[in-house]
Amino acid sequence: MRTVEEHQAVVRGLLAPLPIEDVPLGAAAGRVLAADLPALVSLPGFTNSAMDGYAARHAEVGTAGEATPVRLRVAADIPAGRSDVPVLEPGTVHRIMTGAPLPAGADVVVPVERTDGATDVVTITGSPAVGAHLRHTGEDIRAGEIALRAGTPLGAAQLGLAAAVGHAVLPVRRRPRVLVLSTGSELVEPGRPLLPGQIYESNSVLLATAVEAAGGEARTLHFVPDDVEQFLTAVRAELADADLLVTSGGVSAGAYEVVKDAFRELGTVEFGKVAMQPGGPQGAGTVDGVPVVTLPGNPVSSFVSFEVFVRPALRRALGHSDPDRLRTTARLTTPLRSPAGRRQFLRGRFDAGSVSQVGGPGSHLVAHLARANCLVVIPEDVTELPTGAEVTVVLIEGALQ
Numbered sequence: 001m002r003t004v005e006e007h008q009a010v011v012r013g014l015l016a017p018l019p020i021e022d023v024p025l026g027a028a029a030g031r032v033l034a035a036d037l038p039a040l041v042s043l044p045g046f047t048n049s050a051m052d053g054y055a056a057r058h059a060e061v062g063t064a065g066e067a068t069p070v071r072l073r074v075a076a077d078i079p080a081g082r083s084d085v086p087v088l089e090p091g092t093v094h095r096i097m098t099g100a101p102l103p104a105g106a107d108v109v110v111p112v113e114r115t116d117g118a119t120d121v122v123t124i125t126g127s128p129a130v131g132a133h134l135r136h137t138g139e140d141i142r143a144g145e146i147a148l149r150a151g152t153p154l155g156a157a158q159l160g161l162a163a164a165v166g167h168a169v170l171p172v173r174r175r176p177r178v179l180v181l182s183t184g185s186e187l188v189e190p191g192r193p194l195l196p197g198q199i200y201e202s203n204s205v206l207l208a209t210a211v212e213a214a215g216g217e218a219r220t221l222h223f224v225p226d227d228v229e230q231f232l233t234a235v236r237a238e239l240a241d242a243d244l245l246v247t248s249g250g251v252s253a254g255a256y257e258v259v260k261d262a263f264r265e266l267g268t269v270e271f272g273k274v275a276m277q278p279g280g281p282q283g284a285g286t287v288d289g290v291p292v293v294t295l296p297g298n299p300v301s302s303f304v305s306f307e308v309f310v311r312p313a314l315r316r317a318l319g320h321s322d323p324d325r326l327r328t329t330a331r332l333t334t335p336l337r338s339p340a341g342r343r344q345f346l347r348g349r350f351d352a353g354s355v356s357q358v359g360g361p362g363s364h365l366v367a368h369l370a371r372a373n374c375l376v377v378i379p380e381d382v383t384e385l386p387t388g389a390e391v392t393v394v395l396i397e398g399a400l401q
């Protein structure tokens, strides 16, 4: 039996880094930066005003107060964007707006609230300290410095920075195209009537959503084959532009395990057991050179197997500098048992340092899965834990909300 780490290494080894493409800023959200990104300009690009007010010489306005007003001529008006800013002559001020370049000679901005707001001769009734309300060239980042490192996921703040330092397009890794294939003749598309013995097909949308959340592009296919040959022909026809095929179901010990039967014949996909629960029966390899990961069909097994094997491999191929989920430790609110020799990934609800088990260990408990916000990891050599024991939890999206 393989360990979790051994199978993770096999799956990781199937996926090469994805090719790099340039995408416009507006299409880069959620992608991963593929190269270090230098700042093309400094931020701020020039020393400018942080307030609407008057650019002045502190030596001339420093004594201003309600009882000791200072009156100075307004020699220029500087809106944001003005590029021909005149020098501030002694005995004058410039009216200045937030973000406008500070005129040479000025060393303070007096906010408009501390003046009468006049445009010819302004009366100043208060003065901030020297240097107040100025934003200096390069205080945030200097031109030529690395603004964002390769491997950074691009969210709102990162894209805002990329734009601010002058980039219109960004190098990112192409999203992996993942074909999600479910098998099983008992499965019916939701929305249609069920006959006795049938169930609604749920792994396609579960896995496709997980693929998209991991940064991939999913295409789903539900296929009920009559035989192995027909299955292989149908799969091969779909594989042409896929980076990865993820199947669910048909890999255990039953009499109708079409995925296992079809792929084992090729000799390029290996099936076996991994020392974990859920997610024991696993397979991985290639079909016509395309990486394939075969996940067990129970919905919770599919979910957990994706989390443990596929998600980190996809994110690594996408160039994430940190492909794994956040982990933390938490105290159990109830005792629990775990099978010897298997790493157990129980579903849990994490809150403020405590974790409660959600449902039992059964891998059919999809309603309980949907209420969980973490996986509780119980090591292979631990069979019993009391209330209050410290366990590792893997936080699923939204766990910290």
Ligand SMILES: Nc1nc2c(c(=O)[nH]1)N[C@H]1C(S)=C(S)[C@@H](COP(=O)(O)OP(=O)(O)OC[C@H]3O[C@@H](n4cnc5c(N)ncnc54)[C@H](O)[C@@H]3O)O[C@H]1N2
Residues within 6 Å of the ligand: 182, 183, 184, 186, 187, 199, 200, 201, 202, 203, 204, 248, 249, 250, 251, 252, 253, 254, 257, 278, 279, 280, 281, 295, 296, 297, 298, 299, 301, 363
């Ligand atoms: N004799 C043995 N039986 C089983 C073993 C074993 O080692 N020996 N392993 C068990 C474990 S653990 C798991 S997990 C499952 C894995 O089985 P398969 O991957 O072959 O999956 P199926 O048999 O096709 O389905 C299992 C279960 O999940 C339901 N299912 C499958 N696909 C979907 C889908 N797309 N949407 C919703 N539900 C799905 C299916 O109806 C079954 O109930 O095998 C155990 N048995």
Ligand code: MOO
Residues within 6 Å of the ligand: 276, 277, 278, 279, 280, 281, 296, 298, 301, 362, 363
């Ligand atoms: O190992 Mo199976 O994946 O429990 O349910």
